[in-house]
Amino acid sequence: MIIDTRKGEAELRAQYDVVIVGSGAGGAPMARELAAAGWRVAVVEEGQHYEVDQFNRDTWAATRDMYRDASMSATLGNPPVPLPLGMTLGGTTTINSGTCFRTPEKVFAHWKRTFGLTGLEYADMQAHFDAVEKAIDVQDVPWDLMGANNQLFAEGSRKLGYHGAPLRRNFTGCKGAGLCAFGCPNRAKQSMSLNFIPQAVEHGADFYTSARVRKIRTEKGRAVGVEGILVEGRGTHRGTFRIDAPVVIVACGTIYSPLLLLKNGLANRSGQVGRNLRIHPAAKVIAVFDRVIDGWSGVPQSYYVDEFQDEGIMFEGFYVPPAFLAFALPAFGARLKEYMADYSRLAGFGVMVSDSSHGRVRPGVGDRPLVTYNLNQQDTDKFVKGIEIACRVYFEVGAQKLLPPVFGIEEIRTPAELSKLGERRVRPQDLEIIAFHPMGTCRMGDDPRDSVVNARLETHDVPGLFVADGSIFPSSLGVNPQESIMAFSRMAAHHLIAHRDAYLRGESPDLARA
Amino acid sequence: MKIKPLNNRETRTLKAAAECILPPGGAFELGHADVDYLGWVNREYLPSVPFEVRLLLRVILFLLEYLGWIYAGAFGRFSRLPLEKRNRVFDRVRHSSVYALRGFHILLSTVLLLPFYRDERVMDAIGYRGYKPNANKFQGERA
Numbered sequence: 001m002i003i004d005t006r007k008g009e010a011e012l013r014a015q016y017d018v019v020i021v022g023s024g025a026g027g028a029p030m031a032r033e034l035a036a037a038g039w040r041v042a043v044v045e046e047g048q049h050y051e052v053d054q055f056n057r058d059t060w061a062a063t064r065d066m067y068r069d070a071s072m073s074a075t076l077g078n079p080p081v082p083l084p085l086g087m088t089l090g091g092t093t094t095i096n097s098g099t100c101f102r103t104p105e106k107v108f109a110h111w112k113r114t115f116g117l118t119g120l121e122y123a124d125m126q127a128h129f130d131a132v133e134k135a136i137d138v139q140d141v142p143w144d145l146m147g148a149n150n151q152l153f154a155e156g157s158r159k160l161g162y163h164g165a166p167l168r169r170n171f172t173g174c175k176g177a178g179l180c181a182f183g184c185p186n187r188a189k190q191s192m193s194l195n196f197i198p199q200a201v202e203h204g205a206d207f208y209t210s211a212r213v214r215k216i217r218t219e220k221g222r223a224v225g226v227e228g229i230l231v232e233g234r235g236t237h238r239g240t241f242r243i244d245a246p247v248v249i250v251a252c253g254t255i256y257s258p259l260l261l262l263k264n265g266l267a268n269r270s271g272q273v274g275r276n277l278r279i280h281p282a283a284k285v286i287a288v289f290d291r292v293i294d295g296w297s298g299v300p301q302s303y304y305v306d307e308f309q310d311e312g313i314m315f316e317g318f319y320v321p322p323a324f325l326a327f328a329l330p331a332f333g334a335r336l337k338e339y340m341a342d343y344s345r346l347a348g349f350g351v352m353v354s355d356s357s358h359g360r361v362r363p364g365v366g367d368r369p370l371v372t373y374n375l376n377q378q379d380t381d382k383f384v385k386g387i388e389i390a391c392r393v394y395f396e397v398g399a400q401k402l403l404p405p406v407f408g409i410e411e412i413r414t415p416a417e418l419s420k421l422g423e424r425r426v427r428p429q430d431l432e433i434i435a436f437h438p439m440g441t442c443r444m445g446d447d448p449r450d451s452v453v454n455a456r457l458e459t460h461d462v463p464g465l466f467v468a469d470g471s472i473f474p475s476s477l478g479v480n481p482q483e484s485i486m487a488f489s490r491m492a493a494h495h496l497i498a499h500r501d502a503y504l505r506g507e508s509p510d511l512a513r514a
Numbered sequence: 515m516k517i518k519p520l521n522n523r524e525t526r527t528l529k530a531a532a533e534c535i536l537p538p539g540g541a542f543e544l545g546h547a548d549v550d551y552l553g554w555v556n557r558e559y560l561p562s563v564p565f566e567v568r569l570l571l572r573v574i575l576f577l578l579e580y581l582g583w584i585y586a587g588a589f590g591r592f593s594r595l596p597l598e599k600r601n602r603v604f605d606r607v608r609h610s611s612v613y614a615l616r617g618f619h620i621l622l623s624t625v626l627l628l629p630f631y632r633d634e635r636v637m638d639a640i641g642y643r644g645y646k647p648n649a650n651k652f653q654g655e656r657a
Contacts, residue, residue, distance in 0.1 A: 057645045058632060059632065060558070060628055060629075060632050064558065064562045069562075069563060069564045069567070070559075070562035070563050072563045072564060072567045073564075078613070079613055080613075080617060177644075177645055178644055178645065179645055185645070294643065294644075296642065296643075296644035296645075297643075297644065321631075321632075321642070321644060321645075322631040322632070322636070322637055322640060322642050323627065323628050323629075323630075323631040323632040324628075325631075326623075326627040326628075326630075326631045327620060327623045327624045327627045327628070332534065332535050332604055332605075332608060332619075332623060333534055333535060333536075333537050333601060333604070334537055334539075334540040334541070336535075336627075337537070337540045337541040337542060338540065338541045340541070340631065340640050341541035341542055341639075341640050341641075343640040343641060343642055344640075344641040344642070344643075365565075365566075368564065407611075407616070408609075429613040
């Protein structure tokens with residue numbers, strides 16, 4: 001069942017076969033698979049549970065309630081990068097764009113070549129991708145649901161000969177409300193709270209909401225449970241809890257999983273916990289047309305162009321309601337009002353870079369992380385190229401002017417003016433970027449000296465302690481990671497199921513072999 | 515946890531900034547006086563964002579009072595400068611090569627633009643025809 005701890009006792013103590021920290025793309029599939037196999041499963045979630053009919057169509061209110069820190073999380077560095085993270089039952093899947101990609105085959109090859117990751121074959125993962133896609137109803141976005149914003153970019157890129165396609169997303173009966181990032185009001189986007197979580201509950205799993213794990217308990221070097229605080233509202237401490245279990249899965253995401261391990265001094269013999277942060281930085285290009293686009297209409301992220309994927313550049317649709325677009329425009333006062341008065345004539349597309357830059361997560365003040373990240377010049381150059389390409393695509397379909405996210409260039413009115421982008425070297429701090437896909441801070445690998453978890457996601461150092469979220473990926477995926485996170489989590493769950501007796505006895509067969 | 519609302523001095527600075535960032539007239543009539551941005555900042559924004567963002571906003575409001583000296587050639591506090599000079603301060607800050615200053619402008623703009631452009635009358639004025647039912651009403655259980 002789903003247990004709102006705010007309505008229960010101030011002291012909670014329980015025992016299960018497995019305790020999972022986090023209910024997002026990593027935690028929910030794990031809970032479902034293990035519960036279906038008969039494990040007694042507890043999931044601890046810091047956020048609150050909102051039913052779909054409680055989702056708020058006031059986008060600020062939805063942001064306040066379902067994003068960590070009301071979406072004001074950011075990395076420190078050059079430049080600072082906003083990094084929105086979900087914090088609600090279902091995690092970021094509740095408020096993400098819903099885009100689904102399998103981990104590209106070349107990424108597996110890269111991991112094997114660069115990180116010596118063996119025992120994890122692309123072919124072996126396909127069954128997990130198949131199962132995940134079936135469970136969350138992954139399908140192409142139909143053309144008529146895309147809305148003019150995505151259709152325009154598709155048309156422009158086709159004219160230029162670039163390869164693109166409708167994005168695959170997890171949805172059932174989408175009506176194109178355009179509110180994916182604020183909680184789908186039509187139960188269409190198949191976030192975790194609509195599939196894996198209810199299925200896990202059906203199989204007996206318990207989800208404790210408004211509960212923040214602070215301590216991973218160990219005995220004789222083995223994980224044996226978690227402790228933490230029950231929170232009321234925005235972090236007010238109202239009680240404590242302790243859950244004992246011979247298997248502990250940390251699935252709090254790429255920022256908070258390493259934070260939890262670092263604060264507990266666990267699984268960091270390699271010194272890699274919190275390092276190698278990748279974020280898939282993204283920039284938006286806004287176009288102004290002389291006709292109504294109504295960019296809000298349809299699925300905001302429904303088309304992609306991967307012509308330049310080998311160079312680490314992807315293009316994906318985006319659009320946001322007025323309150324979130326206004327401060328992304330290059331003007332203020334009367335001039336900004338002019339842009340916003342043209343809101344219905346604006347279009348927007350995102351440029352996403354598979355980053356070679358990296359950052360780090362460290363413990364910050366209180367329960368908070370300190371996240372640092374510096375964009376390097378190589379990735380900056382990729383952005384400049386991507387922004388220029390996006391501008392050309394828009395000019396191809398008749399854009400009147402472009403608003404690139406580059407300091408010093410407010411408008412580009414003709415293709416000839418694109419030369420402005422090359423007139424001086426654009427520096428990292430000249431870009432306005434945002435990021436949605438943190439990865440890499442508890443990276444997977446065979447060698448305990450330079451990785452945190454093995455190919456079955458168990459930490460090298462602490463038997464019985466697993467990590468199952470985006471933090472395990474050793475490098476940028478180059479594509480949206482939610483499906484990969486779910487599939488890897490499912491893979492690890494099946495490993496646990498196959499060795500159930502050993503794990504419940506407090507043994508870790510893989511680590512014993514190593 | 516009780517969060518302190520903006521004090522009188524901070525309120526004065528924010529109002530002076532709002533007159534620049536949300537001027538009435540122009541492309542559409544509505545402006546700063548039509549939306550309770552101050553109430554939103556005190557009741558919604560400050561209690562929702564992390565401590566460091568609250569602190570940063572307060573630091574920005576403090577520093578802004580003195581930026582007129584550097585950016586508008588005017589030896590008065592920002593909140594006492596004529597509108598034209600305040601606009602000049604923002605224009606210079608926005609075009610500064612120092613990222614931190616541009617970042618200050620973005621944060622200050624955010625706390626004014628968010629409440630303004632989520633107002634249904636403003637949404638109507640700019641021709642937004644997307645979802646806006648129940649704006650200003652919270653349907654779930656307050657955090």
